[in-house]
Amino acid sequence: QLQLVESGGGLVQPGGSLRLSCVVSGFTSDSFAIGWFRQAPGKEREGVSCISSSGGSTDYSDSVKGRFTISRDKFKNTVYLQMNSLKPEDTAVYYCAAAGFNTVVRDCPPDEYHTWGQGTQVTVSS
Numbered sequence: 001q002l003q004l005v006e007s008g009g010g011l012v013q014p015g016g017s018l019r020l021s022c023v024v025s026g027f028t029s030d031s032f033a034i035g036w037f038r039q040a041p042g043k044e045r046e047g048v049s050c051i052s053s054s055g056g057s058t059d060y061s062d063s064v065k066g067r068f069t070i071s072r073d074k075f076k077n078t079v080y081l082q083m084n085s086l087k088p089e090d091t092a093v094y095y096c097a098a099a100g101f102n103t104v105v106r107d108c109p110p111d112e113y114h115t116w117g118q119g120t121q122v123t124v125s126s
Contacts, residue, residue, distance in 0.1 A: 001026045002024070002025075002026040002027050002032075002098060002115050003024070003025045003026050003115075003117075004022055004023070004024055004025075004034075004096050004097065004098060004115060004116065004117035005022070005023045005025070005117055005118070006020060006021065006022050006094065006095065006096050006117045006118065006119060006120040007020070007021050007023070007120060008020040008021050008120060009094060009120030009121045009122045009123075010121075010122070010123070011123045011125065012086055012122070012123070012124055013124070013125070013126050014086060014087060014088060014124055014125075014126055015085060015086065016086050016124070017082070017083060017084045017085075017086065018083045018086065018122060019080055019081070019082050019083070020036065020080065020081040020083065020094055020096075020120060020122075021078055021079075021080055022034060022036070022078060022079040022080070022081075022096030022117060023076075023077060023078050024077045024078070024079070024098070025077065028074065028077065029072060029074060029077040029078065029079065030053050030054065030055070030072070030074045031053060031101055032053055032098035032099060032100065032101060032103075033050060033051065033052050033053050033098070033099040033100065033101070033103035033105055034050065034051055034072065034079040034096055034097070034098055034099075035047060035048075035049065035050035035051075035096065035097050035098075035099065035105075035108045035110075035112075035113050036048045036049045036050070036070060036079075036081045036094060036095070036096050036108075037094070037095045037096075037097060037108070037110055037113075038090075038092035038093065038094045038095070038122075039092055039093050039095070039119075040091060040092040040093075043092075045095070045110050046061065046110075047061060047107060047108025047109060047110060048060070048061055048064055048068065048081070048094070048108070049061070049064065049068055049070040049081060049108065050070070050099075050105040050108035051070045051071070051072055051079060051105060052103070052104075052105045053101045053102075053103070055071070055072045055074070057104075057105045058070050058105060059105045059106055059107065059108055061108070063089075064083075064090075067083065067084050067085045067086075068081060068082065068083050068084070069081070069082040069084075070082075079096060081094070081096075083122070086122075086124045087124060088124045088125060089124075090122060090124050091122060091123050091124050091125070092121075092122060093119040093120070093121050093122075094119060094120050094121075094122050095116055095117055095118075095119045095120075096116075096117050097110070097113035097114075097115060097116045097117065098113060098114065098115045099112050099113045099114065100112075100114075
């Protein structure tokens with residue numbers, strides 16, 4: 001049974017950094033495209049970044065491009081989201097999710113992802 005577990009969230013000051021981890025179990029992580037999503041209170045869930053099953057393709061939302069980096073380590077069955085230069089508007093619950101092996105990673109629409117983790121809170125505040 002495929003499961004995803006996020007970790008690494010927390011409270012950070014504006015301009016700081018965090019690295020989120022998404023550990024995949026039940027299958028080898030390179031069987032799936034993986035996306036990172038976030039949802040702030042009162043807002044819809046939005047795609048932040050996604051990476052293809054091979055790791056060869058990535059995409060980012062305009063709001064995080066140049067600040068966030070997605071990567072995957074197939075030996076650790078883990079996908080990471082390195083978040084730098086954090087802003088208060090990055091505050092949200094962050095989720096990782098899995099999509100099919102052949103998913104084309106473009107725009108990271110949440111409805112293409114079928115299995116979700118429980119989320120980790122990121123709060124950017126002074």
